[in-house]
Amino acid sequence: MDGVETSDATWADVDVKDEEAMSRLSWDERLDARVLAPAHPGGARYRLFIVVLGTIVAWGFVAFVYQLKDGLYVTDMRDRISWGLYIAALIFFMGISMAGTFISAILRAASADWRTPITRMAEAVTVAALISGALFIIVDMGRPDRLYNFYFYGNWQSPMMWDMIAITIYLTASVTFLLVPMVPDLAYFRDRLNGRVARWRILVYDSLALGWEGNERQHREIHKAIGVLMIVIIPVAASVHTMLAWIFATTSRVSWDSTILGLFFVTGAMYSGIATVIILLAVVRRVYHLEEYITPRHFKNLAYLMAAGAVLMLYGNASEYIPKGFKMDEEEAHAFRQLFVEDFAPFFWFYFFGGLVFPVLVIAFKRTRTIPGLVIASIFVNVGMFIERYFIVVAGLRVPLLDYEPSSYSPTWVEWSIFASGCAGFTLLITLFTRVFPILSVWEMKEEHEYGEPSPVPVEEGSPA
Amino acid sequence: MSRMIRAAMFSAGVAALLVFSATSAAGAEIEAEVVDSAEVGELVEIEVEVLDEAGEPVPFILVEVIADATIIGEPGKVVLDTAVTDEEGAATLEFLERAPADTTQSIEVAAHVSAEPVTLEAEIVVLPGPQLHQSDAPVHLPIFNVAWLFVVLGLVWAALLYSVWRMLNLGRAAEHPRPLAKLAPYVMVGFVIFTAAGMVLVLLNRPQSHANLEPGAAFERAPGTVVGEEHDYDGLGFDLIDRPLSELDGESLYELANCSGCHGIRGEGAVVGGDLLGEILTEHDAFIGEVRRGPRSMPGYPEAQIDDEALMRMIDYLEGDDS
Known part of the structure; x- marks a missing residue:
């Protein structure tokens, strides 16, 4: 099935938008047509989309150069509130990057067959989010050129150092975890697209396909590699989010003084990661006409996982705030007041009701558990989780350590520009990925189809369950 | 080892113990055993006994040891320790010696027998000693140390390397070898080794922390600066x-x-x-x-x-x- 095949395939002659013609093809041919279609040059709308994203990224770069020139003075970060939007964005993107690990590795380890068509996108989200997130570390540094000090003079007694080590391992592992299961699909692209797309792309496919022919021994090797990777990446991902949390938890700040912060970050990461994958799958499904493979069943299953995440987050909030509020030390009272009734109250209650309660309600009722409903819920999850990260960082720093007036912070245009640039960069990376690389795990889907394992059965649109 | 040396020095110091005593206007008397010298970082113990005019022990009163100190440039006094006398009128005050080496530290032991405390003054010669700012954890777990971090990191990287190593086999298993495809697995192995080597570099380059050790x-x-101040790019x-x-x-x-x-x-x-x-x-x-x-x-x-x-x-x- 992965054999070298260069004869004129039927997939090339069919317009993927022509449902009538598509239905006449066999299952294999239809999959070919669907998966290979995005590799062709995009239309005007696609180009406009890329230009818009590129412009936002470029604008962020201009803002970054301005910040480099004048220093962090151009942000609103000062001595008392010394972390702001950048660090919130760092945690947010790192959180999203949990998606690939959770959906791909954990479901793979649990042999959940339904995951097959969605793993590739989840793994791509991991890498893209990790790159976008890690860049915010550099952006937050007043002198980014001194990053080399981390490597040459790093003090490993510092939680920052642990975080750097964890992120480096995670980036290495997740890039490997994206590439290795993609090898057979890259060979498939190499063979099918030869002579149909630009030469450089075939060169990329050829080198990354590692000489895959689909023989017995190669299958054995790749399954061994994936088997080890999927186990390794789970604790590595957990360590990244834990270390990120420990940077806060090991700092003497009232709001961060928590033993469950690591667990809380891991849960939050899983939660927002799943939400991101839901949004992305809905977009990819629609744009590339993948309704046959990414079915309402996938959305339903992901939604249930997301609901579990929301419930865990609610539980985490309860176990964080109720015992602290019961004792209510003097500093704690200040933290509680600003979070629940004063400055940060709109943020907190939006996060609580919009980001945690509302998505659970959407998922709970069959009438709202549709794909559009779930996308809206996922957007709320992501906005809510971003706001949570923001108030963890800023509200935590705002509680005075000594008897002075609480400081204030509101991001400047430079910070907003760079943040927007980060979001656009993430979207751009994902978009380019879908145009260049196979977005479905074709070989695994075909394997399942061939061996009669449950292949995704089309379910009536908009009515999962 | 250093604890034993310190214990030995303490024993030697006991031989040189000086017994101070003072009497208040009301006739109450305070007696304290103060070492004549102490190393920087040493725990100094002062045995205090408080007696009233009749020579009877005074129980349950506050005693404290006070030292001269410079606080943010201002001369002042700092309470190093407080204790309460027991039924025999005795109490133990203790503090870590933090005065500069090669100086003489003036201390004052005060017993609050009445509104006006009875005090006595003493001097301690401060000897050079281990400094106080080492990262000395108060709890030592001999087996649980950072070496395990190396073990865990090593295992993770070994697993990653194992996976990319399998990719090398993938190319070897091809019946129709592709020249271009041969390079990529080596790049993958190289990438993993490179990041692993980066971490080894980090760990080998770690600095020793805090005072007393040569700051490399x-x-x-x-450089410290003030927000808004202009500085040339250096x-x-x-x-x-x-x-x-x-x-x-x-x-x-x-x-x-x-x-x-x-x-x-x-x-x-x-x-x-x-x-x-x-x-x-x-x-x-x-x-x-x-x-x-x-x-x-x-x-x-x-x-x-x-x-x-x-x-x-x-x-x-x-x-x-x-x-």
Whole structure:
């Protein structure tokens, strides 16, 4: 099935938008047509989309150069509130990057067959989010050129150092975890697209396909590699989010003084990661006409996982705030007041009701558990989780350590520009990925189809369950 | 080992114990056993006994040991420890010796028998000793140390390497070898080895922490400045970090030897370090001697690290002669 095949395939002659013609093809041919279609040059709308994203990224770069020139003075970060939007964005993107690990590795380890068509996108989200997130570390540094000090003079007694080590391992592992299961699909692209797309792309496919022919021994090797990777990446991902949390938890700040912060970050990461994958799958499904493979069943299953995440987050909030509020030390009272009734109250209650309660309600009722409903819920999850990260960082720093007036912070245009640039960069990376690389795990889907394992059965649109 | 030495020294100190006593106006008497010398960092114990005019022990009253101290440049007094006498009128006061080495510390033991406490004064010669700012954890778990971090990191990287190594086999298993495809698995293996080597580099380059140990180049620190203040771009700092301290100009030396961290941006003094300009830096030779010795918790800087000429350049900078 992965054999070298260069004869004129039927997939090339069919317009993927022509449902009538598509239905006449066999299952294999239809999959070919669907998966290979995005590799062709995009239309005007696609180009406009890329230009818009590129412009936002470029604008962020201009803002970054301005910040480099004048220093962090151009942000609103000062001595008392010394972390702001950048660090919130760092945690947010790192959180999203949990998606690939959770959906791909954990479901793979649990042999959940339904995951097959969605793993590739989840793994791509991991890498893209990790790159976008890690860049915010550099952006937050007043002198980014001194990053080399981390490597040459790093003090490993510092939680920052642990975080750097964890992120480096995670980036290495997740890039490997994206590439290795993609090898057979890259060979498939190499063979099918030869002579149909630009030469450089075939060169990329050829080198990354590692000489895959689909023989017995190669299958054995790749399954061994994936088997080890999927186990390794789970604790590595957990360590990244834990270390990120420990940077806060090991700092003497009232709001961060928590033993469950690591667990809380891991849960939050899983939660927002799943939400991101839901949004992305809905977009990819629609744009590339993948309704046959990414079915309402996938959305339903992901939604249930997301609901579990929301419930865990609610539980985490309860176990964080109720015992602290019961004792209510003097500093704690200040933290509680600003979070629940004063400055940060709109943020907190939006996060609580919009980001945690509302998505659970959407998922709970069959009438709202549709794909559009779930996308809206996922957007709320992501906005809510971003706001949570923001108030963890800023509200935590705002509680005075000594008897002075609480400081204030509101991001400047430079910070907003760079943040927007980060979001656009993430979207751009994902978009380019879908145009260049196979977005479905074709070989695994075909394997399942061939061996009669449950292949995704089309379910009536908009009515999962 | 150092604990045993310290215990031995303490025993020797007991032989030289001096017994002080004082009597209040009301006739109450306080008796205290104070060592005549103590090392920096040593736990000093003072046995106190309080008796009333009839010579009977006074139970359940507050006793304290007070020392002269300079607090943010102001002379003052600091309570080192407090205790309450037992039924025999006895109490033990203890404190860590934090006074500068080679000085004499004046202490005062006070017993609050009435509104006017009865006090006695004593002096302790402070000997050089291990400094107090080492990272000495109060709880030691002999097996649970950071070496396990290496083991865990090593295992993770081994697993990653195993996976990419399998990719090498993948290419070998091909019946129709593709020249281009041969390179990529090596790149993948190389990538994993490169990041792993990066981490090894990090761990090997770790600096020793805190005072007392020679602060290497690792203690590079960005010059302190005030928000909004204009500064010229001084390059990427590669040259600064690798240059020996002795080769730096006065300003860079003041920053990179971490003086500013305690003594303020231009030596004006701060919470931890004293005012260099007004008080400490009066006589150049004495100042250089202090820097070499490292008073209190300040690390000493031997000549091998910063030579006299470099220190003179720093003095010129602090005194404003180089501008």
